[in-house]
Amino acid sequence: MNGLDAHLVVQLAGGFYLDVAFSIAPGETLALLGPNGAGKSTAVDVLAGLTPLDDGHVVLNNRVLDAPADDVFVVAEQRRIGVVFQDYLLFDHLSVLENVMFGPLALGERKPQARAMANELLERLDMQGLSSRTPPQLSGGQAQRVALARALATQPDLLLLDEALAALDVTTRGTLRRVLAQHLSDFSGPRLLITHDPTDAFLLADRIAIVEDGSLSQVGSAEDIRRRPATPYVAALAGTNLLVGTNRAGFLTLDHHGHDLQTADTSIDGPVLITVHPTAIALHRKQPSGSPRNTWQTRVVSVEPLGDTTRITLGDPLPLGVDITPGATAALNLHEGAAVWASVKATEITVTPAAVNVKSGRN
Amino acid sequence: MTRRKIRQRAPWPLLVLGSLGAAVFVLPLIGLATRTPWSRLRELVMSDVVVDALKLSLMTSVLAAAISLLLGVPLAWLLARVEFPGRRIVRAIVTLPMVLPPVVGGAALLFALGRRGVIGEPINDATGFLLPFSVWGVVVANVFVAMPFLVVTVEGALRNVDGRHEAAAATLGASRLTVFRRITLPMIAPSVRAGLVLAWARALGEFGATVTFAGNLQGRTQTLPLAVFVALEQDRDTAVAISLVLVAVSLAVLLLLRDRWWSNGADL
Amino acid sequence: MIRQATWCAPLLVALLLSSCTGRDSDETLLVMAAASLTDAFGEIGVAFEAANPDIEVRLNLAGSGALREQIVQGAPADVFASASAQTVQALVSAGLALSPTDFASNELRIAVPTGNPGGVVGIEDLANSELLIGLCGAQVPCGQFARQALEQAGIDASVDTNEGDVRALLGKIEAGELDAGIVYASDIAASDDVDEILLPPTFGVAITYPITILSESPNPDAAGAFVAFVLSVEGQAILHAYGFDPS
Numbered sequence: 001m002n003g004l005d006a007h008l009v010v011q012l013a014g015g016f017y018l019d020v021a022f023s024i025a026p027g028e029t030l031a032l033l034g035p036n037g038a039g040k041s042t043a044v045d046v047l048a049g050l051t052p053l054d055d056g057h058v059v060l061n062n063r064v065l066d067a068p069a070d071d072v073f074v075v076a077e078q079r080r081i082g083v084v085f086q087d088y089l090l091f092d093h094l095s096v097l098e099n100v101m102f103g104p105l106a107l108g109e110r111k112p113q114a115r116a117m118a119n120e121l122l123e124r125l126d127m128q129g130l131s132s133r134t135p136p137q138l139s140g141g142q143a144q145r146v147a148l149a150r151a152l153a154t155q156p157d158l159l160l161l162d163e164a165l166a167a168l169d170v171t172t173r174g175t176l177r178r179v180l181a182q183h184l185s186d187f188s189g190p191r192l193l194i195t196h197d198p199t200d201a202f203l204l205a206d207r208i209a210i211v212e213d214g215s216l217s218q219v220g221s222a223e224d225i226r227r228r229p230a231t232p233y234v235a236a237l238a239g240t241n242l243l244v245g246t247n248r249a250g251f252l253t254l255d256h257h258g259h260d261l262q263t264a265d266t267s268i269d270g271p272v273l274i275t276v277h278p279t280a281i282a283l284h285r286k287q288p289s290g291s292p293r294n295t296w297q298t299r300v301v302s303v304e305p306l307g308d309t310t311r312i313t314l315g316d317p318l319p320l321g322v323d324i325t326p327g328a329t330a331a332l333n334l335h336e337g338a339a340v341w342a343s344v345k346a347t348e349i350t351v352t353p354a355a356v357n358v359k360s361g362r363n
Numbered sequence: 364m365t366r367r368k369i370r371q372r373a374p375w376p377l378l379v380l381g382s383l384g385a386a387v388f389v390l391p392l393i394g395l396a397t398r399t400p401w402s403r404l405r406e407l408v409m410s411d412v413v414v415d416a417l418k419l420s421l422m423t424s425v426l427a428a429a430i431s432l433l434l435g436v437p438l439a440w441l442l443a444r445v446e447f448p449g450r451r452i453v454r455a456i457v458t459l460p461m462v463l464p465p466v467v468g469g470a471a472l473l474f475a476l477g478r479r480g481v482i483g484e485p486i487n488d489a490t491g492f493l494l495p496f497s498v499w500g501v502v503v504a505n506v507f508v509a510m511p512f513l514v515v516t517v518e519g520a521l522r523n524v525d526g527r528h529e530a531a532a533a534t535l536g537a538s539r540l541t542v543f544r545r546i547t548l549p550m551i552a553p554s555v556r557a558g559l560v561l562a563w564a565r566a567l568g569e570f571g572a573t574v575t576f577a578g579n580l581q582g583r584t585q586t587l588p589l590a591v592f593v594a595l596e597q598d599r600d601t602a603v604a605i606s607l608v609l610v611a612v613s614l615a616v617l618l619l620l621r622d623r624w625w626s627n628g629a630d631l
Numbered sequence: 632m633i634r635q636a637t638w639c640a641p642l643l644v645a646l647l648l649s650s651c652t653g654r655d656s657d658e659t660l661l662v663m664a665a666a667s668l669t670d671a672f673g674e675i676g677v678a679f680e681a682a683n684p685d686i687e688v689r690l691n692l693a694g695s696g697a698l699r700e701q702i703v704q705g706a707p708a709d710v711f712a713s714a715s716a717q718t719v720q721a722l723v724s725a726g727l728a729l730s731p732t733d734f735a736s737n738e739l740r741i742a743v744p745t746g747n748p749g750g751v752v753g754i755e756d757l758a759n760s761e762l763l764i765g766l767c768g769a770q771v772p773c774g775q776f777a778r779q780a781l782e783q784a785g786i787d788a789s790v791d792t793n794e795g796d797v798r799a800l801l802g803k804i805e806a807g808e809l810d811a812g813i814v815y816a817s818d819i820a821a822s823d824d825v826d827e828i829l830l831p832p833t834f835g836v837a838i839t840y841p842i843t844i845l846s847e848s849p850n851p852d853a854a855g856a857f858v859a860f861v862l863s864v865e866g867q868a869i870l871h872a873y874g875f876d877p878s
Contacts, residue, residue: 050530076533089531093549102545103535154535478763479807495808496763496791578792578803579768585793592795596696596770 002026004158004190007056008046010039018042018214021056024158024190031193031201033237034211040194041086043211044162047192048083049076060157060190077106082156086163088147090135096122096146097131103154114153121149125179141172148183159184159191165200174273174353177203198237199273199352210234226321236278241320243274247351259317262293263349272351278323280348283312284341285332295343300334310334314342392610399607400600407604415582416590417608420567423498423586427505428513428563434506435513435562436555440543442514443521454518460572461511468507469575476503477576500577501584505566512565513558520554521547560620567613657685660853661707663698664690665714665840666796667737667773670821671873672712678869679860686853694771694796702727702845709854712842712861714797714815715772719841731841733878734861735870737815739773739780739836741828742804749810754830757781757811760789765800765812768793773800776836777813783836801825820874839878 007021018039024030034040045051047058049065052073058066060081065074090099100118105111122128125145135143144164151159164180165173181204184191195201201208202222209219210233218230225234245254245261247269252261254274261274282288288295296317304311310329312322322342324332334340373381400407407413441447442454460468476483476494487493494500524547532542548555570588577584579593587609594602664672669692676688691698691706695713702708702722711728713719714737722728743751749762757764766788767774774793781788791809794800797818803809805824815838819827842861844854860866867877 048530048534050533076530077536077538079534080536081534083531083534085527085531087527089528091528091532091546091549093552102532102537106532106535106537106541150535473803473806473808477806477808493763574795575799578765579794580790580792583791593768593770593793596694596700596768599700 002061003028004192005057005059006047008043008058009053009055010042010046010051011054012039012042012214016214017054018211019056020209020211020214020216022209022216022219024192026189028207029184029191029193029205031195031205031208032211033195033198033201033208035233036196038211039214040196040211041162044083044085044160044194047158047160048081049074049079063157080154080157081160082151082154082158083160084144084147084151084162084164086166088135088143088167090138090143090146090150092135095132095134096127096138099135099146100131100149100153103150107154118149118153121153122146125149125183139172140168141176144168144176145179148180152183152187157189159187159189160194161192162194163196164193166195166197171268171353180204198240199242199275202242203273210237236323241276241278241281243276243318245272245274246270247272250346252349252351254318257316257318259296260293261344261349262346263351264346265349265351268351268353270353272353275350275352276320276344276348278311278321281320281322281342281344283322283324283328283332283334284343287341288343294346294349295341297339297341300336300338300340302336303329303334314340318342395603395606395610398599398603400603403600404604404607407601408608410601412581412585412590412594412601413605413608416585416587416605417612419498419501419582419585420587420609421612423501423505424509424563424566424569426502427509427566428559430502430506431510431513431562431566432555432559435510435558436517436548438510439514439517439521440547443518457514458511460508461515465504465508465569465571465573466575469504469572469577472504472507472572472576495576496578496580496584498583501573501586504572504576505569508569508572509562509566512561513555516554516558516561517551520551524550556620560617564613564617567609658850658853659687659689660709660850660857661689661691662710662712662857663702663706663708664692664712665695665698665772666692666798667714667815667818668692668712668840669798671817671870671875674869674873675861675866678865679857682860683853683856686850686856688857694767696770696772697796705847707847707849708845709848709850710842710857711845712840713772714838714840715775716839716841717775718772719843722845723843726846728843728845731843732858732862733839734842734858734866735840735875736878737817737838737840737875739776739813739830739838740816740819741811741830742801742814742819742822742825743811743828744804744807744809745824745826747826747828748807751811751828753828754781754784754786757788757813758786762789762810763791763808764789765792765794765803765809766790767797767800767813768795771796772838773797773813773815776838779836780813780830815874817874840875 003026004024006023008018010018012018020043022030032040032043042051046053046066053066053068055068057064064072065079066072091102094102097118100121101114104114104117119128122131125148127142127145127149130138130142135146138146165176168176177200184204193200193205207219207221208225210217212233218225218234243254244256245252247263250263250266252263252274254260298317299315301313301315305326309323310326312324312334314320314322438457442450473480473495475481478484478487478493478495483494494503528550529542529546532546537545568588570592573586574589579585579589587605591602591605594605662672672690676690680686680688691708695715695718698711699718699722702711711719719728719731723730741751741754743749756762766777769775769778794803797814800812801814801818801822804812805822819825842858844851844858848854
């Protein structure tokens with residue numbers, strides 16, 4: 001089959017194994033989402049060919065890259081996998097242009113062709129003015145674009161992004177997420193996004209695979225994961241309520257829902273991503289006192305016990321997940337269809353700048 | 364506008380011990396200066412013996428540093444990056460000349476590369492080429508004592524290089540040799556330069572291995588240190604004059620290179 | 632001795648090592664001797680210590696010129712046995728040595744590696760540039776004598792190296808690295824790995840070895856005893872065994 005077919009088995013430090021299997025079709029973006037220490041960076045190393053597998057296989061476009069059972073191992077420089085590393089790993093002694101030219105030259109391209117290719121990529125990423133700078137003279141966002149251009153310049157068969165946005169500040173992250181979304185869709189091969197940030201996963205990936213303690217706990221679309229979280233960790237991740245809207249001095253208008261919210265954060269104006277943590281929402285039987293804008297009446301759509309907490313999903317006007325204790329669930333007599341009042345403090349509603357073109361409608 | 368500087372007072376124990384440390388190096392120089400026949404200096408320095416020795420010393424030490432660079436950097440890379448059996452022993456042997464009395468090194472070179480040496484004899488029989496008592500003998504002796512300084516410096520730098528940059532280059536399709544040439548080498552450049560200067564300095568001052576392996580003949584194998592040694596027993600004024608030339612050349616080069624090469628981040 | 636032992640441990644080992652060797656000697660005699668005397672004086676030192684158990688002899692062996700320089704610089708030496716009357720005379724003139732006595736004589740020979748691979752026949756072969764020829768440097772007596780002999784023979788030697796002392800020169804001839812060199816008869820007698828070629832007496836150079844007590848000697852009595860021992864029948868017998876002739 002075309003695309004990536006991977007079954008990664010690696011012994012990790014601390015005695016546990018990374019054992020995950022997934023496939024990615026050409027043109028598809030899979031996010032490998034998990035907490036730090038779950039083995040995500042090991043996955044990057046084995047896919048890129050920097051560490052050998054202990055068992056399993058990596059097959060890319062029908063080409064076996066690593067298969068310990070058959071004693072096959074293709075070295076990194078022959079894998080044709082473009083990697084955008086977490087800390088970019090740009091070459092400080094080379095200019096931006098030379099960084100991007102490095103791959104084509106290493107693969108035997110002639111200098112003029114490599115330069116043309118690099119210039120074109122830098123132009124597409126709005127970086128043409130900075131091509132003679134060196135990496136230490138770049139901002140985090142600029143360095144990230146150069147790293148992306150450098151990886152794309154080799155025309156790889158697979159694009160691997162390792163925590164590509166983690167090192168950026170909040171404002172830049174929003175812009176870069178848009179740039180990334182655009183270039184991911186321009187890239188026709190399979191793409192693998194490795195991240196610990198559910199926002200990145202939900203906004204950029206077609207499918208999400210969740211890694212916990214070295215194995216996959218759930219694979220599915222953002223919708224699947226939100227609706228039916230398989231573990232408390234997934235529930236907590238998926239439950240992070242994500243809304244899209246516009247902020248005007250703390251006054252939030254939501255794009256897809258007929259209810260407005262108030263946030264304490266007035267520093268960012270314009271399009272924003274709005275996150276509300278599921279434990280930050282309080283439920284009441286009677287109308288509570290407080291700001292009317294952040295208090296609304298709704299109905300319970302579902303009640304799912306998840307060990308120590310219960311996940312309550314609310315219906316219109318705001319489809320949010322709420323985590324409360326089983327005791328509170330009983331005390332409030334919450335069940336499917338029950339009418340409740342929800343409230344959230346303005347300080348618990350966080351906003352980050354959103355780009356205009358992110359894949360919306362995933363909340 | 365001038366920037367205000369905060370005057371740092373050094374704690375007195377550091378000041379006292381540090382000054383004593385500096386005195387170890389400064390006092391001999393003062394001693395040399397007090398014995399210098401300043402009025403005859405020009406005439407002494409321009410003598411045949413001194414001019415021949417200076418030319419030879421500069422040529423052989425530069426050549427030895429260049430050869431150390433050519434062979435020492437790959438050797439350092441092997442020691443730092445390739446797991447091979449006996450690596451620790453090879454590393455110890457490579458650094459041995461830093462500890463060994465150079466005379467012992469010279470004798471060992473003679474046993475290996477001399478006319479009756481293990482390798483020297485077949486080479487001499489086949490080609491008539493002979494290292495001892497020739498300029499190349501001086502260069503070989505210099506390389507023997509000087510290259511370890513470069514190898515140790517460069518190997519240390521290679522161990523400190525973040526391998527992730529090299530890994531990134533590999534994912535971009537670069538072969539190991541390309542990675543070494545275009546990524547590793549530029550990253551360790553300050554240390555390579557520092558090692559090169561150390562090796563050159565060691566070669567310039569080399570005496571024991573040279574006199575044992577290459578002999579002592581004015582114009583062919585008599586370098587500045589050998590000329591000083593001979594002159595010390597014959598004519599002290601000449602000896603002091605040569606020493607002064609040696610000090611001046613070394614100091615000039617070290618000052619020049621230290622400012623340009625070592626100040627920005629060589630990890631020595 | 633107990634006091635000495637308690638001092639030894641805490642103090643700088645390197646500096647005191649010599650006095651902490653545990654030998655039961657009251658006096659240490661420092662004898663500066665020319666490199667060509669290495670073996671003969673080694674044995675004389677042992678014999679002298681056997682005859683004088685309360686004196687320990689330490690030998691400092693180097694080229695005569697280097698030794699002179701050390702004495703001028705204030706080395707705490709007692710006796711100087713030189714291979715050249717000239718070096719001793721310089722010290723006497725400077726008031727650093729008492730008047731010397733000749734205790735041995737020597738002559739020059741051409742030494743070649745065993746089997747004479749260079750096919751050296753006589754002193755004229757030293758002018759052959761095809762051969763590897765070594766001499767002692769002009770700064771030491773064996774080099775000065777050799778140059779005198781070459782001059783008298785009218786030979787312009789094709790020298791490949793000027794070694795720092797006669798032992799270094801002999802070592803390279805023994806190893807076969809040099810084809811020939813001019814050394815002392817006594818050195819050849821002491822070596823198993825060289826053959827000798829006699830020089831015609833016409834080119835012979837009178838070589839006498841003077842010995843003297845140094846003016847600054849810390850142990851003048853012991854120094855006198857050592858000089859007397861060298862000149863005694865026993866001392867002369869040892870010197871003869873190592874190829875030296877009586878003076």
